[in-house]
Each structure stands twice: as structure tokens, then as C-alpha cells.
Amino acid sequence: DTAVSQTPKYLVTQMGNDKSIKCEQNLGHDTMYWYKQDSKKFLKIMFSYNNKELIINETVPNRFSPKSPDKAHLNLHINSLELGDSAVYFCASRGPGQNQETQYFGPGTRLLVL
Amino acid sequence: AQKITQTQPGMFVQEKEAVTLDCTYDTSDPSYGLFWYKQPSSGEMIFLIYQGSYDQQNATEGRYSLNFQKARKSANLVISASQLGDSAMYFCAMRGFYSSASKIIFGSGTRLSIRP
Numbered sequence: 001d002t003a004v005s006q007t008p009k010y011l012v013t014q015m016g017n018d019k020s021i022k023c024e025q026n027l028g029h030d031t032m033y034w035y036k037q038d039s040k041k042f043l044k045i046m047f048s049y050n051n052k053e054l055i056i057n058e059t060v061p062n063r064f065s066p067k068s069p070d071k072a073h074l075n076l077h078i079n080s081l082e083l084g085d086s087a088v089y090f091c092a093s094r095g096p097g098q099n100q101e102t103q104y105f106g107p108g109t110r111l112l113v114l
Numbered sequence: 115a116q117k118i119t120q121t122q123p124g125m126f127v128q129e130k131e132a133v134t135l136d137c138t139y140d141t142s143d144p145s146y147g148l149f150w151y152k153q154p155s156s157g158e159m160i161f162l163i164y165q166g167s168y169d170q171q172n173a174t175e176g177r178y179s180l181n182f183q184k185a186r187k188s189a190n191l192v193i194s195a196s197q198l199g200d201s202a203m204y205f206c207a208m209r210g211f212y213s214s215a216s217k218i219i220f221g222s223g224t225r226l227s228i229r230p
Contacts, residue, residue, distance in 0.1 A: 033218075041153075041203055043220040056217050090159060101147045101166070101209065103218060105159035 003027050004106040006091050012112045013081055020077045021109045023091030031055075032074040033103065034066060035090040043090070049074055086113045116141045118208050120221035127196050128229050134181070135191040135204050135224050143210030148189040149218070150180065154202040162204075165189060193226075201228045 004025045013019055025032065033056075034046040048056035049068040063079040074091060091106040117140040127133040139148065150162040165173045165180045173180045181190040189208075193200055203225050209218040 041223050043205065045217045045219075048217065058217075088157065092159075099164070101211075102149065102161055102164050104161060105151075107158050110157070 004091060004093055004104050006089075006106040006109050008109060009107060010110050010112075012114065014114055015081055015083060017081050018077070018079045019081060019111075020075055021089055021091075021111075023074045023076070023106055025072055025091075025093040025104075025106075027093055027104065028097065029093035029095055029104075030071050031094045032068065032071075033092040033094075034074065034076050035092065035105075037088040037090060037108070039087070047074075047076075081111075081113045083113050086111055116143070116208060116210055116219050118206055118219055118221035120206055120224050122224045123222070124225040124227070126227050126229055129198060130195055132192060132194045133196050133200075133226065135193075135206075135226065137189045137191065137206030137221060139187050139189060139206075139208050141208060141210050143212040143216070145212075146208055146210045148180065148182065149207040149209075150178070150189075150191045151205045151207060151220075152200075152202045153205065153223075154199075159205075163191070196228050198228050198230060201226060 007022050031050045033048045037043045046060050047066040052068045065077045068074045088108045090108050092103040094103045119138045146167045148165045152160045163175045163178045163180050165182045172182050177194045179192045203223045205223045206221040210216045
């Protein structure tokens with residue numbers, strides 16, 4: 001009964017490849033996020049969707065494209081992977097209901113670009 | 115602009131002692147929320163505690179309490195009776211409520227190590 005799940009957990013790939021990371025939440029939340037955590041542990045928001053609508057789009061290369069087929073899913077597709085894309089990518093979700101301000105995180109996807 | 119500052123990159127504490135992790139923030143939003151997350155070596159982000167800017171009392175969750183001082187713009191995390199399992203990175207975070215599209219921002223984290 002995992003609340004926020006991500007697949008895959010680990011992703012090792014070559015530079016130039018295209019890859020996708022999937023995220024699903026079963027909390028009934030209506031807002032979902034993608035974060036990137038770099039090697040220095042700094043967490044930065046990339047995108048946010050509310051009810052399948054993009055509401056936050058930080059300065060992220062357009063090689064990164066989020067897609068939200070429904071409220072429970074937010075996927076991240078990355079084209080032409082670069083060495084600097086190596087990081088841990090976290091999905092998170094929030095509200096409504098009790099604790100609606102709190103974001104709950106998935107386990108993370110560790111991406112290594114060779 | 116919003117900003118979160120955690121000035122302690124690392125801390126060592128003896129087991130069973132209390133520990134305070136510092137966090138200061140800056141925002142122009144009239145209402146906002148403050149959060150603390152724990153990230154153990156396994157990598158997951160675990161929510162610990164939440165404080166709303168208009169909450170009358172400081173938040174508590176088990177051994178965690180948030181020492182919220184609004185005038186000083188500080189939201190320190192206090193862990194009582196520390197345990198070996200408390201060794202982890204701890205992140206302070208904030209979200210302003212002015213806009214539903216406002217984002218949560220994180221501090222740079224404090225690495226807490228508990229000595230047996």
C-alpha cells in the first residue's frame with residue numbers, strides 16, 4: 001500500500017539516450033511534483049501539476065517533459081540525456097484533506113548517465 | 115523572494131541528548147507553512163513535522179517539536195532523547211500560501227550524526 005511510488009528505482013544509461021520515470025500516488029492528492037536532488041543533496045523543484053494542469057515550471061531544459069495522464073500519475077520523460085542529469089529525482093504529492101499542506105515523497109529514482 | 119537558511123552543515127550529538135537543528139526563513143507571504151523532512155542514508159524523504167504561520171501553538175510530533183519564533187523568522191527542530199536511528203540529513207522547507215502555484219523551497223540540510 002505504498003503511498004507514492006516511483007519506477008524505476010535505479011536507472012543507468014548512456015549519454016544521448018531518452019528515458020522515462022513514472023510516478024503514481026494512491027493518496028487521492030490533486031497536486032504532484034518532480035524534484036531533482038544533486039550530489040550535494042540540494043533539492044530543487046522542477047515541475048508541479050494540479051489536476052493534470054501544469055502550474056509550476058522552473059527553469060528546466062526543455063529536454064525534460066512532464067506528463068500527467070490523470071491526477072494520480074505524473075511521469076517525467078528526459079530526452080538526449082547528459083552527464084549533468086545524473087541525480088536523484090523525487091516525485092511528491094499533496095492535498096486535499098487532512099495535512100493538505102504536507103508533501104509526501106516517493107522513494108526516489110537514482111539516475112546515472114555514463 | 116523566499117529563502118530558507120540552515121547554518122549547520124553537520125552536527126554530532128551523544129545518544130539520548132536533545133538536539134536543536136537551526137532554520138531561518140524569509141518570505142513576503144502573509145501566511146505560509148514550515149516543514150521538516152528527514153533523509154536517512156537509504157535516501158527516502160520522510161515528513162516529520164509541519165507548522166502553519168498562524169498556528170497558535172508550536173507543533174509537536176512524538177520526539178519532534180518545532181520551536182517557531184515568528185518575529186525572529188526561525189523554525190528550529192528539536193529532537194528530544196536522540197537515538198542512533200536519528201542519524202540522517204534533515205531539511206527545513208517552506209511554502210508560501212499567497213498562490214496555489216507557490217512552490218516549496220528547501221534549505222541546504224544539516225547532517226546529524228548520533229554517537230553511541
